[in-house]
Amino acid sequence: MKTEKLKETATVQVNGYEHITGAEALLNCLVEEGVDTVFGYPGGAIMPIYDMLLNYEGRINHYLTRHEQGAAHAAQAYAMVTGKPGICFATSGPGATNLVTGIANAFLDSVPTVFITAQVVSTLIGTDAFQETDIIGVSMPVTKWNCQVKKAADIPETIAKAFYIATTGRPGPVLIDITKDAQLEKLDFKYKKCDYIRSYNPHIPLNKKPIESAAIMINHAERPLILAGHGILLSGAEKELLAFAEKTGIPVAVTLLGISGFPTGHRLFAGLLGMHGNYGPNLLTNQADLIIAIGMRFDDRVTGNLKKYAKQATIIHIEIDQAEINKNVAVDVEIHNDAKDVLSYLTPIVKQNSFEKWIREFRICDKEEYEKVIKPEIKPESGAIRMGEVVSMVSDLTKGEAIIVTDVGQNQMYGARYYKYKNPNSWVTSGGMGTMGFGLPAAVGAKIALPEKEVITFLGDGGFQMTMQELGTILQYNIGVKIIILNNDFLGMVRQWQDMFFEGRYASTELVNPDFVMISKAFGIPAKKIVKREDLKESLTEMINSKSAYLLDIKVQKEGNVFPMVEPGKSVSEIRLTY
Amino acid sequence: MQQEFTISLFTEDHIGILGQITIILTRRQINIDSITASESAVKGAQLLTIVVKTTPEMIQKVARQMEKLIDVLKVFVHTSDQIIYQEIALYKVPTKGLMSGNIIDHIVRAHHARILEVSPEYIVIEKTGHKTEITELLNQLEPYGVLQFARSGRVAITKQVKELNSYLKEMDEANRYKSDKIEILN
Numbered sequence: 159m160k161t162e163k164l165k166e167t168a169t170v171q172v173n174g175y176e177h178i179t180g181a182e183a184l185l186n187c188l189v190e191e192g193v194d195t196v197f198g199y200p201g202g203a204i205m206p207i208y209d210m211l212l213n214y215e216g217r218i219n220h221y222l223t224r225h226e227q228g229a230a231h232a233a234q235a236y237a238m239v240t241g242k243p244g245i246c247f248a249t250s251g252p253g254a255t256n257l258v259t260g261i262a263n264a265f266l267d268s269v270p271t272v273f274i275t276a277q278v279v280s281t282l283i284g285t286d287a288f289q290e291t292d293i294i295g296v297s298m299p300v301t302k303w304n305c306q307v308k309k310a311a312d313i314p315e316t317i318a319k320a321f322y323i324a325t326t327g328r329p330g331p332v333l334i335d336i337t338k339d340a341q342l343e344k345l346d347f348k349y350k351k352c353d354y355i356r357s358y359n360p361h362i363p364l365n366k367k368p369i370e371s372a373a374i375m376i377n378h379a380e381r382p383l384i385l386a387g388h389g390i391l392l393s394g395a396e397k398e399l400l401a402f403a404e405k406t407g408i409p410v411a412v413t414l415l416g417i418s419g420f421p422t423g424h425r426l427f428a429g430l431l432g433m434h435g436n437y438g439p440n441l442l443t444n445q446a447d448l449i450i451a452i453g454m455r456f457d458d459r460v461t462g463n464l465k466k467y468a469k470q471a472t473i474i475h476i477e478i479d480q481a482e483i484n485k486n487v488a489v490d491v492e493i494h495n496d497a498k499d500v501l502s503y504l505t506p507i508v509k510q511n512s513f514e515k516w517i518r519e520f521r522i523c524d525k526e527e528y529e530k531v532i533k534p535e536i537k538p539e540s541g542a543i544r545m546g547e548v549v550s551m552v553s554d555l556t557k558g559e560a561i562i563v564t565d566v567g568q569n570q571m572y573g574a575r576y577y578k579y580k581n582p583n584s585w586v587t588s589g590g591m592g593t594m595g596f597g598l599p600a601a602v603g604a605k606i607a608l609p610e611k612e613v614i615t616f617l618g619d620g621g622f623q624m625t626m627q628e629l630g631t632i633l634q635y636n637i638g639v640k641i642i643i644l645n646n647d648f649l650g651m652v653r654q655w656q657d658m659f660f661e662g663r664y665a666s667t668e669l670v671n672p673d674f675v676m677i678s679k680a681f682g683i684p685a686k687k688i689v690k691r692e693d694l695k696e697s698l699t700e701m702i703n704s705k706s707a708y709l710l711d712i713k714v715q716k717e718g719n720v721f722p723m724v725e726p727g728k729s730v731s732e733i734r735l736t737y
Numbered sequence: 738m739q740q741e742f743t744i745s746l747f748t749e750d751h752i753g754i755l756g757q758i759t760i761i762l763t764r765r766q767i768n769i770d771s772i773t774a775s776e777s778a779v780k781g782a783q784l785l786t787i788v789v790k791t792t793p794e795m796i797q798k799v800a801r802q803m804e805k806l807i808d809v810l811k812v813f814v815h816t817s818d819q820i821i822y823q824e825i826a827l828y829k830v831p832t833k834g835l836m837s838g839n840i841i842d843h844i845v846r847a848h849h850a851r852i853l854e855v856s857p858e859y860i861v862i863e864k865t866g867h868k869t870e871i872t873e874l875l876n877q878l879e880p881y882g883v884l885q886f887a888r889s890g891r892v893a894i895t896k897q898v899k900e901l902n903s904y905l906k907e908m909d910e911a912n913r914y915k916s917d918k919i920e921i922l923n
Contacts, residue, residue, distance in 0.1 A: 294753065295753075295756070298753065298756055298757055298760060299760050299764075302807065303807040303808075323807055354912060355807065355912075356749070356810070356905070356908075356912075357749050357807060357808050357809060357810045358807045358912075359908050359911050361911065361912065362911065363911050480801050480804070480805070481798070481801040481802045481804075481805045483801075484797065484798070485798055485801075
């Protein structure tokens with residue numbers, strides 16, 4: 159690696175202002191915001207910023223991914239495991255458009271991210287110049303806010319706004335597009351963090367009245383159920399949720415992104431909601447008399463058929479984004495506030511309670527699910543290795559302490575269902591978007607964020623091949639992620655739907671795969687292929703004990719289906735345990 | 738049941754805000770019947786008046802999604818009886834037919850319209866009113882041959898007593914509130 163000699167940057171300070179270029183100003187802004195990690199990919203228009211990065215070595219660590227989409231996913235995962243905003247750089251044109259899937263992913267999953275794209279010289283904008291794309295127009299529907307900067311002097315204020323908007327209220331991605339001339343132009347730099355925008359109000363004073371009404375309803379409920387979403391983790395309300403649940407004795411079901419917001423296996427843990435969630439929480443949603451939804455948005459994968467969803471229940475919705483309230487499900491009590499604020503006020507005013515009889519109903523469901531679904535999955539007596547048994551074994555070997563990152567599809571559902579999450583923010587997945595190819599780059603981002611933590615990613619053979627070039631990033635920076643390919647030589651989830659709803663007509667779902675072990679070794683990553691059950695435990699242990707990155711290609715049951723399942727268009731109470 | 742709603746949307750004067758708003762309507766398959774942009778009584782705030790037809794449930798959902806946009810200050814949704822509104826239309830008709838007798842005088846008086854310009858070739862008539870009234874005049878002029886016709890979007894003033902300024906003040910106070918840590922008391 160060749161590092162250029164540091165350029166002379168004779169910065170003169172006058173009245174507290176530094177006379178510097180836009181590129182340097184941008185990096186100063188990032189330092190001021192506490193950023194020390196950036197994921198990205200250079201190109202023509204963004205070269206002034208990359209050139210300046212060399213002067214920030216030791217302060218800002220830049221990780222060169224192998225594709226801009228990888229940088230976007232890595233930045234998102236970085237944010238999901240640390241709670242700090244994820245930062246991503248890309249150049250104009252294709253660099254910017256390659257980010258779009260990652261931006262949309264962060265948007266649907268409310269992850270605080272700041273994307274910096276470069277733009278062609280301002281006089282060329284609108285002329286279809288080389289590598290010019292209207293990324294402001296393209297990213298408008300998938301960003302919380304975006305803005306183009308054409309003058310260096312506008313950089314500090316715009317970046318300050320970007321961080322404020324990305325990280326407050328319901329978090330989300332912000333994109334700032336900076337023209338090349340603005341990067342080169344000089345400005346008088348001074349930074350002031352943003353804490354006020356007239357038209358944006360993320361700090362909502364506590365609406366005490368509806369919370370007090372909610373408390374009365376909670377005190378009188380007989381079959382109450384908490385639905386906890388990503389909002390718990392985003393607002394840092396895990397302890398408050400635990401205190402609320404333990405005082406009231408109300409069972410807690412989590413959404414896909416709510417996983418790790420409440421400890422798996424806690425006596426009040428009711429399980430996972432949604433299409434492939436647990437039997438109890440889905441079935442009993444339609445028997446609860448009171449639903450307390452916290453930081454979740456009643457996504458269609460959670461509710462199933464809306465016409466038959468929780469019609470019997472009174473619904474309290476605690477949500478920071480008012481546009482989510484009454485969007486999919488009409489609610490009875492609307493609490494438009496931050497989850498942590500609400501729970502801190504609510505817990506002291508509800509009575510100590512327990513619902514043993516009601517909880518027993520969950521346990522009965524759990525038992526049935528265990529016998530019919532879980533046991534055959536994690537303790538199969540014969541046949542090919544099952545995905546569930548791999549995840550379950552990894553869970554036992556890591557004692558629920560690892561950070562689990564998944565791709566999308568069957569591998570994701572097994573990762574969600576069969577790992578016992580102990581710590582908040584230890585689960586990273588692509589929820590709303592369902593982006594195949596998310597897993598590997600996200601694992602890279604998570605491991606860079608928390609190098610001391612064990613980061614394990616479960617991928618399918620399909621999703622791995624969408625972004626497997628990121629093995630190059632792992633090689634270059636020696637990132638110790640553990641990669642498990644649950645390999646069935648199929649696009650498993652699509653095949654499952656073909657099996658169930660398209661008369662078993664497998665259209666374009668079977669894959670002829672390369673030798674993943676050879677691919678991994680080409681990138682200097684130790685790897686092993688596992689076919690037999692008796693090799694599983696030893697190999698997983700070897701992988702976990704490895705200091706460096708490690709890849710396991712595990713041949714699993716070719717045509718396994720994930721159950722339980724709420725079929726599309728069906729009600730949550732029609733959840734099926736078996737085929 | 739679909740009905741007509743007038744959305745009064747106050748925004749910061751930023752580029753691209755209209756695009757963000759139309760994206761929300763487009764995703765919900767709501768057609769814009771009319772749209773007007775102007776400055777408002779509050780300094781720096783732009784007013785967009787958008788007329789759409791949709792259901793009462795849907796208008797609430799899209800209004801909340803609009804208000805969520807960073808640069809949007811406040812969104813009001815009104816039915817026609819909650820606002821005072823006008824549209825303006827211009828009609829260009831050939832002078833020939835209309836000048837015989839006192840047809841033109843009769844039409845203009847009956848419709849409370851006015852004549853803006855008269856030339857040997859054409860007359861330009863202006864009419865402000867509701868859409869139906871404007872269409873009525875158009876129908877009446879049609880036999881004489883309408884050369885051009887243009888109608889503006891709706892402009893509206895709300896009957897509500899509370900004005901944007903007091904909302905802004907409330908929002909401002911809320912904005913300065915920072916949720917300090919609330920101790921768990923039990």
